[in-house]
Amino acid sequence: MIGLGTYAFFWQLSDRNPRPMTLPEAFQATCDLGVGLHQICDYAPLEQMDDAELADSAAAAKDLGLVIELGTKGIEPGHLTRFLEIAARFDATLIRSMIYGPDSRPKLEEAHQWLTKTMPAFEAAGVTLALETYEQLPTADLVTLVEDVGSENLGICLDPGNVVARLENPQTCVEQVADLTCAVHVKDYAFARQPGWVGFTYSGAPMGAGLHDYPHLLRTVRPRERGINEVVEHWLPWQDDPETTIRTEREWTRTAVDYLRSTT
Template sequence: MKLGISSYALTWSVGVPGYPAPLRILSACDLLEIAHSNGIGLVQFADNLPLHELSEEKLISLKELADSRGIEIEVGTRGTTPGHLLLYLRIAKILGATLCRTMILEKNLTNPLREIREVLPAFEESGVRIAVENHGLHTTKELASLFEAIDSPFVGCCLDTVNSFSALDCPKTVIQDLSPYVINLHLKDFDITRVDHQMGFMVLGKPAGYGKLDIDGLLKEVRNGQRDTNVILELWTPFMETVERTVLLEHQWLEQSLQYLKMTHFLE
C-alpha cells in the first residue's frame, strides 16, 4: 500500500470551471514536483488534468520526469466507452501506469458493463487494472453488483470516502459494501455541520485527520483486503473569497494532510 496524491488534491491550483483561473495554473509536471518535494512517490492524474490532451512527446517527457523523481503514475479519466478506455490504456502504457481510474456516466449499468467487458482483454494483456469510482450516481450495492458480474482481478473499485453521500450512502456503508472490490482508495476527509439557521446541513472538506472520517478503521479495512490498494489523497478545499487565497489554503491542507498521514499510517 502506497500513499499518493491526486490532481484533485490541488483542484483550485489546476483550475475550477466557473471560477477565475489561478495566476499560475498547475501543470502535470508541477504536480510531480510537488509530490517529490513532499516525499511522495505516487501521483494520480485525474480528469481535471486530462492526459489525452497531451501529445505523445509530452507524455514521454512526463514519464521521464516521473522516473527521474522516483514517482509512480496512475492515470484517471471519466467514461466507459471502449474507444476512450483504450485511449487511456495506451496512455497508461506510455507512462508505465498499471491502474486506470474512471467513472460511469450513465445511471443504467447495462452499457457500462458491456463496454468494460469489451476492453477487458486488452487491459488484462497489458497488466493494467480498471478502477471504477463510486461518484454518487449509483448506490454502493449497484456498483458491487457490477463488480460481481465482471468478476475479474483487473476490474475493481476506486473507493471514494465522500462521493456516495449524494446516493444516500454514508462512508460506513460505502466501506462495507465496496471494500471487497477495492483496488484504489481516494482518501478524502470531511465534516458535517448545521447551517446557521439550523435547517439543514453542509458537507465540507477537511485536511486528512481533521474531520469525521474514521481513517484508522478505513485503512485497516483496506489493508485486510485481498487486493493491492494504493491510497490517494484528495481534498475538498472550500472557496475562500478569491482563487489565490483558496490556492494558498489547499497547499496548506495538502501539507497538513500528508504530515498527518505520514506520522500516523505511513511511517517513513
Template sequence: MQLGISTYTYGWAVGIPGDFSYQRLNEQGLLDKAEQLGVRLVQFGDNLPLHTLSVDRLTALGHRARKQKTGLEIGARGLTDDRTEQYLGLCKKLRVKLLRFVIDTDTYEPPVATVIAILKNALPALVKTGVTLGIENHDRLLAREFAHIIEQVGSNQVGICLDSVNSMGAGEGLHEVVRTLAPYTVNLHLKDFGIKRLPHLMGFQIDGRPAGQGMLNIPWLVEEVSRYGRCQTAVLEQWVVPDENREATIAKENEWAIESIKYLTGLRFSV
C-alpha cells in the first residue's frame, strides 16, 4: 500500500470554507510538501477543487508530478452525472487512476437509489479509462448503506474511500465501520483522533492528533483493509486543533504532518 499526503493533510493551509483572506497553499505547494516529506503520492480533495484551475495550471501540475515521479489522485464533492463526467476528464488529463467522491454538498443530498444510478451510468467510462471511483464514507449515510451502494453497482471499478473518523458523525464506531466496509475499500484516509470529556462533564469532544499519537490503531486498520487486496493507497489526513492564530495553526499543521509521516513510514507502507 502506497503512502501519500492530501489537501486534507494541510486543511488549514489550503483554506477552510469562506476564508480567502490570505495566500493559501496551492497545487504546486502541495507537490513541494510531498517532495520534502519523501512521499510520491498526492491526493487532491474537494477543498482544492481541480475543476476550478486553468488549463495552464492543470498542465503544469501534471508535468511537475510526472517529472518528480509523484502519483496523483483527485477528488470531488457532489456526485452527479455531470460532475462525474467532468472529473473523469480530469483523470484522463492528469493520468489519474483513483477518483474519490463525497456524495453530498451543503445543498445536495441524493437518495441512495440516485447514487446507485449515477454510479452505474459512470461504469462504461470507468471501465474504458481504467479509473477506480471511491465513495467516501461521509457522515449522512450508515456503513451498511455505503456497502449496499457498492453491492448494487457490482463492479470492481467502484469501491469505498474509507475515512477513519467520518462515520462517527453518523453514530458509528470504527470497528463496526471497518468490519462492514473494509472488503470494498480502494483508498484509505488515515486520520488519527482523540476523544476527551469536556470540563463541565456534559459531553465529549472529538478532535485530531498526529498519526500514532491518538486513539486510532493504525497497524490494525491497515492490516484489516489489506486483507482484501483492493486498497492500493493510503493518505494522511489531519484534523489539526487550531492555535491562537492562523500562522500558528498552519505551523502546527506542518509539524504534525512531519511527525505523522515519520511514524507512518515505519509501518507497512511504501513511499
C-alpha cells in the first residue's frame, strides 16, 4: 500500500508555516490524493496528547478510512511500551523506530537486551517494530541485531538514502536488508555542486529525478508481493519563503505518489 508520512508534510506542519497544518488536516490531505495510509512519524505533539486528544485524532483517521502507522526514535523499553499504548488507540500494527533516541545511544549489547525485553509485548499486541536504516549505525550491525533478537515482529524499515552519510552504497543497503524489510520509506536524493565547485550538497529530489534506483529496490525487496507498505517522505530544503516551500512540498508529494502508481 502507498502511504504518506509526516515527512511528506514537514514544512506544512512546521512553525515556519504561518498557519501550521493540524494532524487531521494532514489525514485529509492524504485522502485527497487517494492514499489510504498515513504514517505519523517523529511528530512531537503525538507524545504530548492526552487520552481525549488521542481519541479525537484516532477518530478523525477512522472516519476517513485511513490505516495508521506510527514512528518514533529510540528503543528504551518504557518508551516503546508507551508507543504500543498509542498504537492501540489508532489500531496501528507497525511502529517505526531507530536504535538511538534523543536521550539514549545504547551499545549493541544493550540494544539487544532492551529489544529482547520488549518484543514479547509487541508480539502479544500484534504490532511490528521496524528499525530504520540510517547513518548512525552500520547496516551490517542493524541486520545482525535484528537477526539475533529473532522476533517475527521485529524487522527493518528500509530507507537507503540515509546510509550515504556513512559512505555506504544505497543499493548495497537494499540488498543487505531485503529479507528483513517490513517497511519502506520512499524518497529520492541527489548531490549538487556547491558554488565555486567546493564540495557538494546531499539533499532531496523529486521522486524519479534523483539517484535512487527504485526499480532495483522493487526487484530486490518485492514490497508489493510481500504486503510491505511504501511510505512517501521528502528531504525538501527550505525554498526561501513559506508559500514556495509549501507549494513545492505538495508538488513533490504528488510526483512521488504518481511515480509509485506508475511503477510495477
